[in-house]
Amino acid sequence: MRAVLLTGFGGPERLVYREDVPDPSAGAGEVRVRVGAAGMNNTDIWTRQGAYGSAEDPSSITGWRREPPRFPRIQGADVAGRIDQVGQGVPGARIGERVLIDPMLYQGGERDLVTTDYLGSERDGGFAELVTVPAELAHPVHSPLSDAELATFPTAYTTALRMLGRAGLAEGETVLVTGASGGVGSALVQLATARGARVVAVAGAGKHEPVRELGAEAVVDRAAPDLPAALAEALEGRQVEVVADVVAGPSFPALLGVLAPLGRYVVAGGIAGPLVQADLRTVYLRQLQLIGSSFGTHADFAGLLAYLEAGELRPLLAGSFPLRELAAAQEEFERKNFFGKLVVLPGEG
Structure with missing residues (x-):
């Protein structure tokens, strides 16, 4: 062959x-x-x-x-x-x-x-x-x-399903999705929207409108000179219950900074750099959860098939x-x- x-x-x-x-x-x-x-x-x-x-x-x-x-x-x-x-x-x-x-x-x-x-x-x-x-x-x-x-669909969407499941994303919560134009990131936007969550996304220039079409309420440019300020403006005073990150790198402290007390940060990739720095006082004083996730379970794959059979994914x-x-x-x-x-x-x- x-x-x-x-x-x-x-x-x-x-x-x-x-x-x-x-x-x-x-x-x-x-x-x-x-x-x-x-x-x-x-x-x-x-x-x-x-x-x-x-x-x-x-x-x-x-x-x-x-x-x-x-x-x-x-x-x-x-x-x-x-x-x-x-x-x-x-x-x-x-x-x-x-x-x-x-x-x-x-x-x-x-x-x-x-x-x-x-x-x-x-x-x-x-x-x-x-x-x-x-x-x-x-x-x-x-x-x-x-x-x-x-x-x-298979790897990206089961990875996204597992991330959202491990973070316990619930209807009505706000989730910040990084890398939203990529495979896992765009899956996160679609699946979080299907769960009834509010999505704020981070994506590169020229890709903002397609991300909005998937369900994101706001999109922040990944190259914003002041990412914390850009995120704050996009959130309009809302708190973020979940950060779903596949990028990591220098943005990591800013991502932790937007989380509400008791917020959950879930990560399944580090395409901007896997080695990061953060102030752990932010983690323990705000009682944040840091959650690792990779791939998806057989149950996640069954969930993906259900979405496909229902025609709910693009x-x-x-x-x-x-x-x-x-x-x-x-x-x-x-x-x-x-x-x-x-x-x-x-x-x-």
């Missing part, structure tokens, strides 16, 4: 397009999916770069579990397609079924999510013509959306690339000059 192999840590040059990769076969309890589309995520970039560090050395080169993944590896967690082969114990009637794949490969409870295998990291993923997964993770999907549109497909251009696609992803999600179409070579 055609596939792109990540051959080691480094730049886009470590992504090698090949047309002679052996076809995978569905094992017992598994299905094989012919990939219609596979979405891209920050995790793909950070895994290639080895950008996760370790508790002892933040600059060390590691995978997301803070250990090296096994190379070569086929990346691509967010997969939409059709089942074309089933393994032992899986009904043959599933062949031909259109599916969306839950990329979290854990079994057990919520605690197991922290050490889970992740499709495209610990197991070969969807930047290929074929991928195999446990049958229970390939969910039937009935939707008028294209495979490319469906592939924009796909934000910013662009697509043929498989052989994955390296160029990742370079475009890193430039962030788009709104929403980029996907790869293996059927286009």
